[in-house]
Amino acid sequence: MWDWSFVLEILPVLAHAAIISIEATLIGFVLAATLGLVLALARIAFPSTALPISVLVELIRSTPLLIQIFFLYFVFPSFGVTLDAFTAGVLALGIHYAAYCSEVYRSGFDNIHRGQWEACTALNLSSWTTFRDIIIPQAIPPIVPALGNYLVALFKETPLLSAIAVLELMQTAKIIGSETFRYTEPITLVGVFFLAMSLVSATLIRAVERLLNRRPAR
Amino acid sequence: MTDKPIVRFDKVSKRYGPLTVLDSLELDIFRGEKVAIIGPSGSGKTTVLRMLMTLETIDDGVIWVDGEPLTHMERNGKLVRADQAHIRKIRARIGMVFQSFNLFPHMTAMANCIEAPMTVLGMKRQDAEARAADLLDMVGLAQKKEHYPSQLSGGQQQRVAIARALAMRPKIMLFDEVTSALDPELVGEVLQVIRKLGSEHDLTMLMVTHQMGFAKEFADRICFFYQGKICEQGHPKEFFGSPKNDRTKQFLHAVLEAG
Ligand SMILES: Nc1ncnc2c1ncn2[C@@H]1O[C@H](COP(=O)(O)OP(=O)(O)OP(=O)(O)O)[C@@H](O)[C@H]1O
Ligand SMILES: [Mg+2]
Numbered sequence: 001m002w003d004w005s006f007v008l009e010i011l012p013v014l015a016h017a018a019i020i021s022i023e024a025t026l027i028g029f030v031l032a033a034t035l036g037l038v039l040a041l042a043r044i045a046f047p048s049t050a051l052p053i054s055v056l057v058e059l060i061r062s063t064p065l066l067i068q069i070f071f072l073y074f075v076f077p078s079f080g081v082t083l084d085a086f087t088a089g090v091l092a093l094g095i096h097y098a099a100y101c102s103e104v105y106r107s108g109f110d111n112i113h114r115g116q117w118e119a120c121t122a123l124n125l126s127s128w129t130t131f132r133d134i135i136i137p138q139a140i141p142p143i144v145p146a147l148g149n150y151l152v153a154l155f156k157e158t159p160l161l162s163a164i165a166v167l168e169l170m171q172t173a174k175i176i177g178s179e180t181f182r183y184t185e186p187i188t189l190v191g192v193f194f195l196a197m198s199l200v201s202a203t204l205i206r207a208v209e210r211l212l213n214r215r216p217a218r
Numbered sequence: 219m220t221d222k223p224i225v226r227f228d229k230v231s232k233r234y235g236p237l238t239v240l241d242s243l244e245l246d247i248f249r250g251e252k253v254a255i256i257g258p259s260g261s262g263k264t265t266v267l268r269m270l271m272t273l274e275t276i277d278d279g280v281i282w283v284d285g286e287p288l289t290h291m292e293r294n295g296k297l298v299r300a301d302q303a304h305i306r307k308i309r310a311r312i313g314m315v316f317q318s319f320n321l322f323p324h325m326t327a328m329a330n331c332i333e334a335p336m337t338v339l340g341m342k343r344q345d346a347e348a349r350a351a352d353l354l355d356m357v358g359l360a361q362k363k364e365h366y367p368s369q370l371s372g373g374q375q376q377r378v379a380i381a382r383a384l385a386m387r388p389k390i391m392l393f394d395e396v397t398s399a400l401d402p403e404l405v406g407e408v409l410q411v412i413r414k415l416g417s418e419h420d421l422t423m424l425m426v427t428h429q430m431g432f433a434k435e436f437a438d439r440i441c442f443f444y445q446g447k448i449c450e451q452g453h454p455k456e457f458f459g460s461p462k463n464d465r466t467k468q469f470l471h472a473v474l475e476a477g
Contacts, residue, residue, distance in 0.1 A: 115320035122314040123334035
């Protein structure tokens with residue numbers, strides 16, 4: 001049933017596809033973390049943006065990621081914006097998770113004591129300096145675990161990109177399957193790979209958490 | 219003391235919904251003057267300081283600092299609401315120390331004291347550190363420069379907060395019950411620093427305090443607030459020696475009773 005020589009044969013192909021999956025994850029997450037931060041900052045710095053941003057975040061969170069992927073890939077071209085599959089997929093992942101990340105940042109900012117903001121005003125710091133030197137350095141460390149969880153969640157959703165034929169792991173495994181009529185090895189390998197990567201990143205996140213907790217807090 | 223006030227509250231009112239916290243307040247404070255603000259809880263003492271620090275907006279009137287409007291600015295000969303740039307310019311003359319210290323917990327005492335001088339005044343690190351070192355020395359914390367707030371006692375934290383505010387060279391310093399959050403044995407060291415400031419610097423000081431003894435000994439003037447108005451004010455000798463208003467008498471009686 002399980003054929004090791006077949007495994008050896010498809011491993012290089014899958015390894016190459018795994019790189020695409022990891023790329024999509026990293027780019028998608030950098031996008032999510034950055035855009036999420038921008039959204040969270042905007043609602044504090046420009047209170048008038050708070051309502052539109054909540055609506056947008058709610059909209060993104062209440063529709064399936066797959067629909068958003070399809071939207072960017074299949075619907076955007078009719079508005080004259082044509083994206084290749086990888087770009088559309090990564091963009092959708094990034095935007096989708098930006099909505100979640102922005103809420104995480106928001107809880108981080110909400111946990112900063114009002115007195116910190118007031119001290120910044122009393123010292124006449126600019127809003128930019130206030131965020132950069134005082135608020136963000138205090139708000140981020142406690143939310144690293146939550147952000148890390150979203151990194152892992154985003155990674156586990158990259159197989160959705162196979163729906164628009166991005167040659168990531170899942171899509172590659174499907175192609176191998178349909179060409180050789182053997183699904184056991186490729187699909188199992190993909191599962192094992194996701195399991196291994198999730199365990200590795202969970203360990204990494206915990207290490208980062210410990211590192212951050214070592215610094216003296218309040 | 220000159221006859222031109224450094225701070226002037228000109229018919230300033232503050233309301234929270236239906237609650238009028240300050241009612242058409244008029245108060246002039248002169249250069250170098252040490253004013254103690256006392257009064258029952260909820261009488262608006264903190265609000266006065268917070269409005270001057272621009273932590274609260276005002277609903278009516280104008281606050282003047284050093285002859286220039288703080289809450290407003292002149293536009294075509296008229297006073298209009300100040301914009302952020304104007305507020306920042308005038309606010310630079312004022313520093314504040316809070317009841318709860320509000321030090322930046324992720325920064326050492328030294329870093330707390332150089333942050334604003336470097337980012338706001340554009341000072342070089344070296345110069346900012348030299349200034350901060352002098353100030354930390356002045357508040358008796360020369361040995362604690364590299365300590366984080368969590369590694370300092372409440373009294374030490376409050377002294378860092380004083381040094382941090384002074385590093386911006388304000389002309390006016392605001393103190394809001396700066397010893398209220400401290401254990402009794404730590405109150406003295408903070409008051410000692412404030413005393414030193416009173417004699418060493420030509421600073422205008424405005425402090426809200428429940429320490430009647432300190433107010434009496436330190437202040438040039440006592441302002442007694444009651445329900446958002448100054449009910450009585452005067453030199454501490456007369457104020458404590460022969461208060462005129464019945465509310466003042468009641469308040470002093472209650473406070474002195476409590477010890
Ligand atoms: N943000 C706010 N919203 C609504 N009411 C407020 C707010 N801040 C202050 N108040 C009210 O304004 C009044 C004056 O408050 P303030 O803090 O100036 O009093 P205080 O004289 O400093 O009292 P204490 O001695 O207790 O510190 C109080 O009745 C208070 O409840
Ligand atoms: Mg108060």
